[in-house]
Amino acid sequence: MSGHQQQSISPELREWIREQLGQGFTREQVLAAMKSSGWQESVALRALDEPVGDGSDAAVQVASRVPEPDLSGGRPTLWIDGREVKVLLTLSQPRIVVLGGLLSDEECDAMVAAASARLARSETVASSEGGSEINPARTSDGMFFERGESELIRKVESRLAEFLNWPIDHGEGLQVLRYRPGAEYLPHYDYFDPEMDGAAAILKRGGQRVATLVMYLNTPAAGGATIFPDIKLDVSPIKGNAVFFSYDRPHPQTQSLHGGAPVREGEKWVATKWLREGVFV
Ligand code: PD2
Numbered sequence: 256m257s258g259h260q261q262q263s264i265s266p267e268l269r270e271w272i273r274e275q276l277g278q279g280f281t282r283e284q285v286l287a288a289m290k291s292s293g294w295q296e297s298v299a300l301r302a303l304d305e306p307v308g309d310g311s312d313a314a315v316q317v318a319s320r321v322p323e324p325d326l327s328g329g330r331p332t333l334w335i336d337g338r339e340v341k342v343l344l345t346l347s348q349p350r351i352v353v354l355g356g357l358l359s360d361e362e363c364d365a366m367v368a369a370a371s372a373r374l375a376r377s378e379t380v381a382s383s384e385g386g387s388e389i390n391p392a393r394t395s396d397g398m399f400f401e402r403g404e405s406e407l408i409r410k411v412e413s414r415l416a417e418f419l420n421w422p423i424d425h426g427e428g429l430q431v432l433r434y435r436p437g438a439e440y441l442p443h444y445d446y447f448d449p450e451m452d453g454a455a456a457i458l459k460r461g462g463q464r465v466a467t468l469v470m471y472l473n474t475p476a477a478g479g480a481t482i483f484p485d486i487k488l489d490v491s492p493i494k495g496n497a498v499f500f501s502y503d504r505p506h507p508q509t510q511s512l513h514g515g516a517p518v519r520e521g522e523k524w525v526a527t528k529w530l531r532e533g534v535f536v
């Protein structure tokens with residue numbers, strides 16, 4: 256394609272762009288692909304800026320800023336809060352980072368001990384009234400720590416804020432879940448469906464969830480991986496390790512679908528930190 260000839264936006268090009276965005280490629284990635292195929296930048300940008308569908312598609316939603324660890328040095332380990340944390344796996348689309356040794360064994364044990372006393376049947380955050388309800392898709396038991404409620408929790412939360420470059424007050428309180436043998440967490444998205452009843456009340460407290468960090472507080476004897484079905488990734492639950500993932504819009508195109516595979520032997524304990532767009536109150 257010559258750079259001087261007039262280029263026009265064809266229905267085929269529109270369809271191709273829609274498909275790329277639908278598969279989770281970012282606007283920048285699609286723009287780069289178009290430019291390398293000979294499209295003039297001005298035409299590519301105009302095509303990308305055209306509204307698609309009825310406007311409700313996530314491709315035209317504005318992406319939120321999301322927490323992001325600074326891995327720019329390309330080092331295999333990071334010093335965070337005086338600990339050497341291993342970067343075991345990184346994926347850019349969807350954004351996933353698996354870490355080794357984010358928590359010490361002692362911190363894991365202390366969180367399990369503090370949570371054990373307060374376990375109740377797990378609830379999900381959303382119901383039609385904007386309150387909580389028991390979720391049959393989740394067969395674990397759980398509790399929430401208040402943000403900053405103890406020295407241990409403050410220490411862990413400030414480490415996560417440092418690692419994620421995200422203020423502590425933009426996070427929910429840590430949730431601890433205990434899965435017994437056979438228990439699982441069916442695949443789901445952690446963001447709130449803006450269309451669901453009660454969404455407005457939930458989103459008033461800090462906006463959308465934009466990222467999740469699941470920390471493993473023990474190593475189950477078998478099973479219990481955190482699974483990402485869209486990309487067929489399984490993360491092994493290993494005590495002290497963690498998996499981080501972010502999602503810049505409340506839409507499946509983020510490929511942030513994830514679940515907890517059934518625990519086959521022993522128990523599985525995790526602590527989850529959900530990060531919000533704004534101050535969570
Ligand atoms: O325990 C897990 O692996 C898991 C899986 C899916 C935790 C969560 N979601 C969560 O806490 O959101």
Ligand code: ZN
Nearest residue numbers: 443444445513
């Ligand atoms: Zn989840």
